[in-house]
Amino acid sequence: MIPSRQAAVPAAIFFMAIMAVSAADVEAAPVDSKLPPEASAEYLFxxxxxxxxxxxxDRPRLVDTVNYVFTDPASGERRLAGYAEVVAVYDIPLTDLVAVAxxxxxxxxxxxxxxxSFIQRQDGADYHLYYKVGIKFMGIEVSFRSTFTSTVERLGGGAVGIRSRLTESIDESExxxxxSIYFAPVTVNGRTMTMIRYFNRPGIRNPSAGMLQVLNIFAPPEARxxxxxxxxxxVRRSGKR
Structure with missing residues (x-):
């Protein structure tokens, strides 16, 4: 089974939420002290x-997701935060998946x-990256620009982890x-396959009215x-060899 084609970079998951704003307002609320540890994690390996x-x-599944709006006590700024975690298993060599990622x-x-998308520079296992994410519709372009630092780690048991953090939100939206993306060899029904664990935790500054509701709708399918x-x-690249 070949997966459907969707975006696969850090900033992409929130683009549709930013663009699709509803008329309803969302009241800012204090940060819940009972939020799970994933709500403050930088990566999940x-x-x-x-x-x-x-x-x-062959079925990326949403394992967990939380989204919430709050007021930052230090700055008084209204913010939207949350995370999504997805797990999938593919009968594809780990090296092929990591090569793409x-x-x-x-x-x-x-x-x-x-x-x-381009690499600004590389320092060993650290990649300094630039992304422009957006859409063009009827001659109108709406886009967002940001830079990330991504670190590739070779872990025990043949696993590979990639963790990324925002270094600059050029349009100051985040x-x-x-x-993070974690790849590990696993055995399913006697076959060696690859498990992918994907984690995305953004922080949006001054979210538009209705963005929380829209994010709750769009984030799960975007993460998968x-x-x-x-x-x-x-799969496409392996077919060329």
Whole structure:
């Protein structure tokens, strides 16, 4: 089963939410002290014990998501925060999937809504990246620009982790943004496959009215689509060899 094509870079998940604003207003609320630890995590590596991996074969599934609006006590700024976690398993070599995910400059060649992507510089395992994310419709372009630092880590047991953090929101739309993608070899029904654990935690400054409701609708399929895009591109590239 070949996954559907969707965006696969850090900023893309929130583009549709930013564009699709409803008329309803959202009241800012204090940050809930009972938020799960993922709400402040910078990355999620490793596997969740007891997970039935067969359920995730060729099916990226949303494991958890939380979104909320609050007022920053230090600045008084209204903000939107949250995270999404997706897990999938593919019968695709781990090396092929990692090759796609670490080909940062190629994102704009296969990911919808990615207009530009390039590597500004590389310092060992750290990649300093630029993204322009947007859409063009009837001659009108709306886009957002940002830079990220992505670090590629070779982990135990043949696993690979990629963690990214926002270094500059050029249009000042975000105050922070963290993402990670974890790849690990797994065995499902006697076959060696690859598990992907995807995590995305953005922070939006001064969210538009209704953005929270829109985000709750669009974030889950966008998060699943980011994982599916990596797998589909890996399949496409392997077919050329």
């Amino acid at each position: 490793g596997m969740t014990p007891g997970m039935d991996l067969e359920r995730f074969v 670490t080909d940062f400059a190629a994102s704009s060649s296969y990911a919808p809504r990615i207009m530009e 105050y922070e943004h963290y993402t 689509g980011q994982v599916a895009a990596i797998a589909k591109e890996a």
